[in-house]
Amino acid sequence: MRARYIWDRTAGELVSAEEYAKRQAQRVGEKRHAIGAVKRLRRGPYLWRAGKWGHVADMVRRMERGAGLQVIRDLEPYRAAGADVACDGKRPVVGGRRQHREFLRRNGYVEVGNTPLPPRRQQQMPAVREDLQRAMATGMPPEIRAAAEAAKNAGKH
DSSP, X not given: OOOOEEEEXXXXXXXXXXXXXXXXXXXXXXXXXXXXHHHHSOOSOEEEETTEEEEHHHHHHHIIIIISOOOOOOOOOEEOSSOBGGGTTBOOEEOSHHHHHHHHHHHTOOOXXXXXXXXXXXXXXXXXXXXXXXXXXXXXXXXHHHHHHHHHHHHHO
């Protein structure tokens, strides 16, 4: 008696008829299990939020607990620290975020905040020695000449 072989498309190989029957039964069982899992799912609307699917009722419950929408109030009216070109150089009363942005833009101001600024580079002061020598050569009063000589001699020690 010859053995019967069947091509298993799922596995991509040639298997005996008995093996093929076993695999089919196993696949049917897996399908039934998956169908049961789908039937056990809650019915109703689902939403994709924060990278996962969630039932709408669960999301509403979470929002009711306080994890919902939060609103930031607008700025209270305040008197600006700088002058405004639109108000003839007077300090205007700014009534909100939009007016604040427009005020800054209109006057060329930049809001700095409390972030630390990068340190400034120290500017090199010109050498004093050359200035003193030039002043001594051109002539100066005797008391200043004496102070310059004392400073010159103090730098040599």
